[in-house]
Amino acid sequence: MIRAITLDLDDTLWPIAPVIERAEHAVQAYFAEYCPEVAKRFPITAMRALRERIAAQHPHLSHDFSEQRRLSLRAALDACAAPHAHLEPAFEAFFSARNQVELYPDSEAALRLLAARFPLAALTNGNADLGRIGLAEWFCFSLGAREHGAPKPVASIFLAACDRLNTAPEYTLHVGDDPWLDVEGARAAGLRTCWINRHNSAWPATLPPPDWQVDSLDKLHALLQPSQADYA
Ligand SMILES: [Mg+2]
Incomplete structure (x- = not known):
């Protein structure tokens, strides 16, 4: 879950x-x-x-x-x-x-749906400013490598995010496009993983596969539809 x-x-x-x-x-x-x-x-x-x-x-x-x-x-x-x-x-x-980015067509609607069901945190090696971009309202916080002092894939940045979200890694899902920095980094830190593969790339043969794979963010929302366990 x-x-x-x-x-x-x-x-x-x-x-x-x-x-x-x-x-x-x-x-x-x-x-x-x-x-x-x-x-x-x-x-x-x-x-x-x-x-x-x-x-x-x-x-x-x-x-x-x-x-x-x-x-x-x-x-x-x-x-x-x-x-x-x-x-x-x-x-x-x-x-x-x-910070003048053009969102993928599915991003904003998917963020809105996901944020209604889960606490969301941004975890980035870059220096995007969610306030300037106008997406801050969907996130509890944004943790950048600059602020953390080390970039993904170090485990400590994923664990610091879990800590701030107050969730155990095994109940936290990390979603990202980079097989090494995002998926393998998060897996090694004990999180669940979703690879966002927008360009139909092949998964690197040397890495354990992600828990989930989607080609757009709105599909992630559908994948995480409440199961019966959520109502138990
Ligand atoms: Mg990325």
Whole structure:
């Protein structure tokens, strides 16, 4: 029996690639207007390479995409001897666009139905802001890797969420798109698991299978229809 649900966000409730691309363009537009030398020296591909370099140089920040982004922007400003006063506005350009997501068509209705029956918590390695996105009302809380200090698949982030939900792991269902970070991480922490497989991918042969698999979130709601046990 499931008593609470933790949900991944990126690529579970909305596709993330187009969002990040728009956010990168927003940064580019900021620099084009206020620091043209940075825009010229760091077009989007160069900025991506810089961010990858920064991430590789700071493995201890693997749980903190916001800090990685800030360090990348700072490095770009430094490379052009541009003032650090542009750092926060450039980050805000990114962050604001990063939170303008386009939900999968089934997400909002499914959240509404699930939230009516289960306490929901967001569990994300990314830096989405549910308040800005306008989905906070469906969630008890959002626990991010940045706040927790370590990313999925570490067991401690799943257990911390169960703790805050006040449910034992075996009664908590984690739903996510990533077989390793979401499903295997949650399984290893003792949670029940649901793989959201929107693109008809093959399950990795090396991993134990998820408890459930769905291709959209509304199907999860149907799967979790009350059984007789709920009325016992
Ligand atoms: Mg995801």
